[in-house]
Amino acid sequence: MSGAAARRPKVPKASNAVLTPLNSAATLTDRAGMREVAERAGVAMSSVSRVLSGHPDVSSAMRARVMAAVEALGYEPNMLAQMLRSGATHTVGFVVGDISNPLLAQIALGAEVRLRAAGYAMLLTNSVNEANLDATHIRLLQQRRVDGLLLSLSDETSDETLDALTRSMTPSVLVDRDLPLDEPFSAVLSDHASGIHQAVDRLVALGHDRIALVAGSPHVRPTRERINALEDALENHLGVVGQVRSGAFTEAHGKAATRELLAGRRPPTAIIAGGNQILVGVLDELGARKVRVPADISLVTCDDVPLAKFFTPTLAMINRDPYEIGLAAAGLLLDQLSGHPPETVILPTTFVTAASCGRPPR
Template sequence: MLCMVPVQEMPQVARVTIHDVARRAGVAPSSVSRVLNKHPNVSAQLRQAVEEAVRELDYRPDAGARSLRAGKTNLVGFLAGSVVNPILATIYMSCEQVLRAQGYSMLLATSLNDPHLDVTYLRLISRRRVDGLIVSSAVARVDLAADIVADLSVPTVMLDRDMPAGERISAVMSDHATGMRQAVQHLVSLGHRRIALINGLATVRPFRERQLGYQSGLQAAGLGPDPTLISNVAVAESLGYVQTQLLLDMPNPPTAIIAGANLLLLGILKFIQERRLVIGRDIAIVGCDDLDIARLYSPPITVVARDLSMLGETAAHLLIQTIESGRGSTVTLPTYLIVRGSSTVAGLGHT
């Protein structure tokens, strides 16, 4: 029969301390410390007595306490809006692999895209005396988190977010504007003239840069941006759906739609399916980031892509560099267009 012991009745195992080792060896705690720290001026007799006591008591030094005394914890805080987001999940995993190989452990906090939780978690992480931070803050009011990051004075890498002022603050950015400009030029070359953009809020850097690239691509083609074809909304599938409906119900609807985020793309695809339009024939679609939904949809979706694993690896290396040098820097990584079946045919109109 299996017996469950109530938690409050479970015996508490006392941690073996350096004082226990000293008593067993018959020496002072300071002598134990000298042996454990491999001090050169220690007699063979003392070293043998301490090492035997350590083995007998199965003593394990408190790595956390030792690192604090050394002024280093080998902990890195990672603040993300949501790791359910496959983009951030990929970045986090590649980042963690690099840091683990360098002897760091990561503390992950997810704010569920709540900017106030961003601030709360940043403060909590800083109390753990982390050696550094990697921050991808919530999709709104990034200034709140930026102010906290600047005040903490902890070596920090911002992931594709506007940088607060600070000597030890670095950033890894993506060149969203170039990839978006390529997408617009691609659509224009296929005969599209009414190209819509359903985008996130322009207060967040990636969406702002994508919109600038979109406008630049239109201007390079001699097409003035039409405000009725541009939507800035919170990133949600339902809003992508609603904005697509509004666009396609216009008297002169767009023949191509660019989605500034994957959740918006899902809403766009859902409405187009319900309207029984054929992507690549009745309307062209372009997304951002090369995730499974883009590769597996039929036809596959043309996307403005970036190397998410490289982004995470770069953030990790840049943080280590910032910790060691005490100086921040910025690295910008490229985006590029992957052309697929969703945009290979010029818009012929839809019913």
């Protein structure tokens, strides 16, 4: 016998064992856990399945018994097994234009809280105000098989984004956005006109006749609504001049626009900052020029910021509730996932006057 033959490995005997699919162990474990929950709650396994999947045809008493058993046993449903059975991932994607904006962070928080309570996880993407990333993130989330989308887009006019949404079959909710598409979308919109009208009326009552709006991008609904509202409001006040400077929702734009306005032949006596990031730039430029608020110029900002309460004088604001916006958007998406038709909800804005609004200088 040669050395090579002596070293030949032994061939194992044929086995009659049946190969088990990779996911079957998880499925069996999940079913075993559900069986224990059913036995403890004194109900059928089908009842446990309906409760855990959020089925509406479950009595409150049944749901309470099952959830008490789940908590007592520490049972955690196997999400992969549930996804394979139902085709749902119980995840929702949120496309956010710029998560560094405190307003959008609060909206995302409200949405996540509402979704989590309904058994959904939320995947958040940040487009850093780049329109091409909106479309990229929409496609990415669809590849992840999310059950629905929340959309606070950087640019409503992007052809790439509109094409991605036209091809999409994923239930979607617009967050203060308005798309030029025939497909119906659910939407949570803010009534920007109401707050702008109230602010203009207050400034005119104080004697202001030159009011400027430093607005964000005209490619999103909030900016267009604020500009239109300012023009409408000034029609009710003859002799009052409005000036608009639109651009990005950034500190740099706020600073540059304020510099341009103050250098003009007839600078404004009041400025409305159309966003909390824009506000930072406005304040920076006013400070650099030693322009006093409200002695030299009155100031109103759109949307509250956490540090605003520390600003002296206190800032007048056109407020809305971003947390409520997030809750409402998530609620509309959950309704769609339950079979309801698309719906639009309009939430209010309110002007709150403060010491930053005073009479114009002589």
